[in-house]
Amino acid sequence: MSDKTLGSPTPEPQGGFARDPEDWVTGDEPMTEAQRSYLDTLAREAGEEIPADITKAEASEHIDRLQKSSGRVSGGSDELQTGG
Structure with a gap:
């Protein structure tokens, strides 16, 4: 078995989707x-x-802001915002 694992031994609220983009491992890509x-x-x-030329984290913040102002709702678009 590998030393590396995915996930967490303890549950994260909302499956971790509420994580701040600044905390993303790949947020600066x-x-x-x-x-x-x-x-x-x-x-x-x-x-x-x-x-x-913005980062993943910056793009996610703009997407959140623009979705709220436009009335669009995030649903099924986790792929667009997942940064790590």
Whole structure:
């Protein structure tokens, strides 16, 4: 058996989805293509321009903010925001 495991020996509230993007292991990596595409859509709908070279964590924060202001609800889009 490997030394490395996934998950946690104790449950995390909401499956850990509420983790602050600043705490993500990969939060400082460039945003994913899925994030880029979705953020582009949200920014266009809001009439905003967002730098194209932001990190995964920054993209997630913009997505959360724009979803709230547009009335969109996150559902099934965990792939877009999972950073680590």
